[in-house]
Amino acid sequence: MSDDEFETLRMRADADRVLVELARPAQRNAINAAMVAELHAVCARIEAQPRILIVTGVGPDFAAGADIAELRERGRDDALAGINRTVFDRIAALPLPTIAAVEGNALGGGAELAYACDLRVAGVSARFGNPEPGLGILAAAGASYRLPALVGTSITKQVILGGRVLDSAAALSCGLVAEVVADGAALTAACALADRIAGQSPLALRLSKAVLDADVPHPLLDDIAQAVLFESSDKAERMTRFLDRSRK
Template sequence: MLGLRRLLAVSGHLGGRRAPAVAPAFAASSHSTLFVRALQILAQPGPVRLQKLSAPDAGIMELRLERPEAKNAIGKEMLQGLRSAIEEVEADATANVVLVASSVPKVFCAGADLKERRLMGPAEVRDFVNSLRSTFSSIEALSIPTIAVVEGAAFGGGLELALSCDLRICGKDAKFSLPETSLAIIPGAGGTQRLPRIVGRSRAKELIFTGRRFDAAEAVTMGVVNYCVPAGEAYQKALELAREINQKGPLAIKMAKKAINQGAEVDMTSALAVEEECYEQVLHTQDRLEGLAAFAEKRKPVYTGK
């Protein structure tokens, strides 16, 4: 409401300023129109929307990119929206899996907002890229699984966003690239590190050195995406996977993710120690006993995350 008061104050309706003399009916109409406009401005959705799905899909969350005028290019506002959404997901004990999708037809994310970037000095660019890298690392570090839903273009930072997710599903018309070297820079939000871990060092070098685009079929072959489905059906496939994950023991899913992610960064002996530690976390849970009981009674388990 503070923002609304400011908008009204600017027009002379608040703050002690007097508006020009007008007929009472017109004044009332003008005031009403301004009030509605102010509400519309304040109510405009931001470029990132986070929502929970309702039963029977409770536990599944959707993070949606919604900046159609810029093909979901990542600017300061979207970056802040992403950070806020991630914090909200991590703080929600009922969340079991997150879908990262676009509400803009035929585009996942076109990358960084280059129009905004042109107005930044070197120090501001550095701060922005560091914050973007940190944000994508926060997505990767979420304790629950994340699934990127890619329809259309995933370029630059858009591909880096998808790579920070645990799983990636794309439509047949999806296009991918890390074109930063064409702009005399490098992928700076994790692309030089996550891509080679997925496709191998040599293939990643080729894609980054040339900046070339590759299609959905090649993305599947290289392992960039887990599944490629007909155009327009990526969300449905991702939702099916999310539903499967959502039925499993929540603590087990979290510990499996932790074991895989942390184990992949160390030697085998250390990795097996990580696995042992994670197994210990699920050993004394109510869910483990529920799983055994459900198996014996030939019924579906009802997990509570305890």
Template sequence: MPEQSSVQTSVLLRETPADGVLLLRLNRPERRNALATPLLRDIADALSRAEGDEAVRCVVLTGTDRLFAAGADIDELASGSPDDPVDSPRFWAWAAIRAFPKPLIAAVEGWCLGAGAELMMCADIVVAGAGARIGQPETGLGIIPGAGGTVTLPRLVGRARAMKMVLTGQPLSAAEAQGAGLIADVVEQGRALDAALTLAGGIAARPPLALRAAKASIRDVALLDEAAHLRAERERFIALLGSADKAEGIAAFREKRPPVWRGR
């Protein structure tokens, strides 16, 4: 494993814990990693750079060993008004995070609430410690979720469970969230990041073009009807047949050797 590197900003830590893996840590402990707009923009900017960096094949997003993120920044919420534009820097930061085309894994410990849960739902795979608690409590503040809690959540867990989570504000335990299909893996408390990095390392060793196409196709389930989705899947499949990675994968299989992926 290569030597770790780390660059710190005021609210986000960037690390390279393994070949092909970028780790982003929310770094606002004094505000329980509250997702103020500057932090969201930092995340979006980091993902934009990762998208253009061939050395990055998988990204892991995490908080601290005690919590992921406790929600939006209460000071920003307090200063908001009905005159706020929809097309704001915050709105477009969320859009950029959701549009990240490479594999994105979230490692969650402790509280993951409100905007924190919405950020978690931007990930393709979520690994949570057994003590994680995931919820959308915004209605208790007289507002509603504003970044996917009434849009993405019901698509993942179904209408009935999403209604209960949002209308009551009651969080799910890690085991409940896994049972609902909101997270993929539950591990021993305090081990979510280790498990996520192991998973990321395995994913980063796989062919990047195929991973991007697979992610895009799976995400189309919320956008396309079945017939259109099947056609789009087939188009992506056929496009990959001309890639150097496909030729390398077939050759490596026949020669019984590890493949060397080029992302081409």
């Protein structure tokens, strides 16, 4: 799929990162089946050539939810297929760090897409919430297991059961976002964060992410990952440069 074949996304691929913009501004970037398919296509490219991913939205909102008109028509078999969940899980499993640059509303499926990213930066007017129970459904695309890991069970229950919407200040205080910036500056901040990440060893980043995302205590996994890195030429070159600088 070439870039001009995307209908719901804008994508720019550079040597070290891929920028994806959710591009349904008239629908507040609501996530529909076409967008899910195109996000899968983006994931396939990044899996084939690992790079940092930045996700943002076109217009004033990140994504104000899933497409309700589509959701209303979905039945049991669609739910069991995990249509939105599977692509968010795939984004979460990408080998290198992923960043959500959030402006405005990140609600429902939009919030779950942001939760699936490793890091989030937000404009001051950003809002995160999961109003799915008010529509008679479950927040089933990752909120039930990602949000507790990010902010704890109590705040997760406030959001999902109590209908609380987290503004940028609350999102920062509970650790959901790494940084709050002026409205309109979230993408710039995300790109600066990507610049810092890109300066690190790609292999070390990839193994660090795998270790951090492991489900159980993993001291042996840490040792094995470190053993791989100790044998890498990148490690030797980086440490040599560090020592050379420290001697000057």
